[in-house]
Amino acid sequence: MEPMTYVLFGATGDLAKRKIYPALYNLFVDGKLPPSFSIIGLGRRELSNDTFQSQVEQSLRQFSRRSANAVSSSDLNAFLSAFRYHPLDVNNTEDYRKLLQLVKSREDELNMKSNRLFYLSVAPEFFDVIALQIKESGLGDTEGWKRLIIEKPFGHDLSSARSLNAKLSEAFEENEIYRIDHYLGKSMVQNLETLVLANPVIQAVWNKDHIANVQITASETVGVEERAGYYDNAGAIRDMVQNHMLQVLMMTALHLPSQITPSNIKDEKRKIIQSLQPINKPEAALSVVRGQYASGSVNGKDVPGYLEEPGIEATSKNDTFVAARLWIEDPKWEGVPFYIRTGKRMSGKSTRIVVEFKNPTKELYLSRNEITSPNLLVIEINPNERVSFQFNGKNFASNGNLEPVQLSFNAEQDKLPEAYERLIFDALRGDATFFAHWNEVELSWQWVQPILEAFEENLVPLHSYEAGSNGPEASDQLLEEDGFEWWLDP
Numbered sequence: 358m359e360p361m362t363y364v365l366f367g368a369t370g371d372l373a374k375r376k377i378y379p380a381l382y383n384l385f386v387d388g389k390l391p392p393s394f395s396i397i398g399l400g401r402r403e404l405s406n407d408t409f410q411s412q413v414e415q416s417l418r419q420f421s422r423r424s425a426n427a428v429s430s431s432d433l434n435a436f437l438s439a440f441r442y443h444p445l446d447v448n449n450t451e452d453y454r455k456l457l458q459l460v461k462s463r464e465d466e467l468n469m470k471s472n473r474l475f476y477l478s479v480a481p482e483f484f485d486v487i488a489l490q491i492k493e494s495g496l497g498d499t500e501g502w503k504r505l506i507i508e509k510p511f512g513h514d515l516s517s518a519r520s521l522n523a524k525l526s527e528a529f530e531e532n533e534i535y536r537i538d539h540y541l542g543k544s545m546v547q548n549l550e551t552l553v554l555a556n557p558v559i560q561a562v563w564n565k566d567h568i569a570n571v572q573i574t575a576s577e578t579v580g581v582e583e584r585a586g587y588y589d590n591a592g593a594i595r596d597m598v599q600n601h602m603l604q605v606l607m608m609t610a611l612h613l614p615s616q617i618t619p620s621n622i623k624d625e626k627r628k629i630i631q632s633l634q635p636i637n638k639p640e641a642a643l644s645v646v647r648g649q650y651a652s653g654s655v656n657g658k659d660v661p662g663y664l665e666e667p668g669i670e671a672t673s674k675n676d677t678f679v680a681a682r683l684w685i686e687d688p689k690w691e692g693v694p695f696y697i698r699t700g701k702r703m704s705g706k707s708t709r710i711v712v713e714f715k716n717p718t719k720e721l722y723l724s725r726n727e728i729t730s731p732n733l734l735v736i737e738i739n740p741n742e743r744v745s746f747q748f749n750g751k752n753f754a755s756n757g758n759l760e761p762v763q764l765s766f767n768a769e770q771d772k773l774p775e776a777y778e779r780l781i782f783d784a785l786r787g788d789a790t791f792f793a794h795w796n797e798v799e800l801s802w803q804w805v806q807p808i809l810e811a812f813e814e815n816l817v818p819l820h821s822y823e824a825g826s827n828g829p830e831a832s833d834q835l836l837e838e839d840g841f842e843w844w845l846d847p
């Protein structure tokens with residue numbers, strides 16, 4: 358891997374402390390950072406290098422999956438000595454000029470070619486101004502590569518996403534922009550590509566002839582927490598559906614490309630999102646369920662309703678739950694409904710995909726008053742990382758009757774790198790497979806836009822659901838209309 362400078366905007370923020378420093382540290386310990394690297398942290402406050410390095414060390418001790426005590430102090434010191442701090446206000450041109458001097462002096466000191474990664478761990482309203490200043494200050498003029506990492510939200514709707522992208526494109530080429538959707542960093546989402554594409558037996562049945570429906574669930578037990586200001590303007594549709602849910606759907610429905618390369622995977626994902634049947638505004642209520650949590654009990658604890666949460670308008674019509682039925686209009690998936698549901702304050706925390714296979718043998722044992730269960734492939738993404746397959750077997754331990762049996766594969770969770778580790782590593786080596794390409798982002802917004810408008814115009818009823826439940830009953834009815842039901846509670 359080539360030497361590089363990692364310029365971190367928002368270095369004193371929460372994301373940097375909880376995720377980015379631990380990820381960099383684990384990459385360092387695993388020998389996955391280049392032999393020479395410089396990390397420059399930027400924040401509004403004045404800080405000495407020493408204080409900054411101690412803050413980084415503190416965050417490793419608190420948040421790293423591998424405790425800072427687990428490595429030798431010389432390793433830790435070598436890691437921390439790569440960090441420098443520079444105060445910068447995102448709007449101040451002079452601050453960028455000084456930053457360039459610091460970046461260059463470290464490159465000279467370490468005798469490094471200039472490859473620069475700019476990580477924007479700051480509020481999204483700063484993305485465009487920072488990208489422009491990087492260009493105008495000369496920070497973007499490198500001998501080697503330059504890359505930009507940003508994290509969702511990429512816009513608030515289709516038009517703001519387009520205008521943000523147009524501004525970023527003035528300073529960075531598309532292949533230099535790495536958009537993090539941290540779901541794409543999760544090991545089971547990355548594993549989907551292999552599970553589905555690299556197994557001929559699964560490939561053979563991965564189509565409308567064998568699959569009855571696909572169910573993608575991302576449920577949380579938490580409420581709006583401290584994010585009221587952001588969440589009340591976003592809702593589950595922007596916070597989860599436009600990005601994470603649609604990314605997981607694209608990864609699930611991928612067609613087999615001729616070779617697995619980042620650009621082929623990107624093309625296959627684009628084809629899926631492009632083939633999504635549009636949900637038109639007037640008919641949105643037929644395919645989309647919108648909900649908002651009321652008070653209730655979660656994990657044995659009484660919790661307030663959404664409208665009683667601090668910072669939420671008492672009249673808010675914001676969605677904390679969305680379920681939808683989607684159709685992919687291509688010959689492979691014709692007639693197979695893809696259901697998605699996501700919500701806060703649900704009965705359990707789980708992100709998973711359930712693939713229900715068609716069951717032509719259902720009545721094979723009717724003469725014995727028994728019916729077979731459909732085969733299910735369950736891919737658990739979070740909090741467990743597991744793949745299980747449900748098939749029919751005889752229960753010899755009791756009456757010899759048919760019963761569903763599970764075959765499971767569990768990932769060894771404590772040994773797995775975290776999503777940010779994987780994504781930062783990929784960005785450093787220039788592999789964009791698990792980042793959101795602009796095409797996907799734009800097409801996702803395009804698909805979601807009529808639903809956003811239908812919500813705003815109240816064309817989709819807002820159902821209330823009790824905290825700690827499985828969401829509004831209307832979400833069960835959505836599947837019942839097609840003769841299906843949600844497998845497993847959230």
Ligand code: NAD
Pocket residue numbers: 366367368369370371372373375399400401402445446447448477478479480481508509510
């Ligand atoms: P934060 O408020 O904790 O930190 C913000 C950082 O931005 C600080 O370092 C601050 O110094 C810097 N900053 C603010 N105004 C500035 C200015 N005018 N000039 C220069 N620097 C300025 O925020 P956070 O939680 O670290 O989140 C950062 C970004 O990452 C946000 O866009 C957020 O949506 C996103 N994000 C955060 C998390 C998380 O877990 N915290 C998860 C996913 C995405």
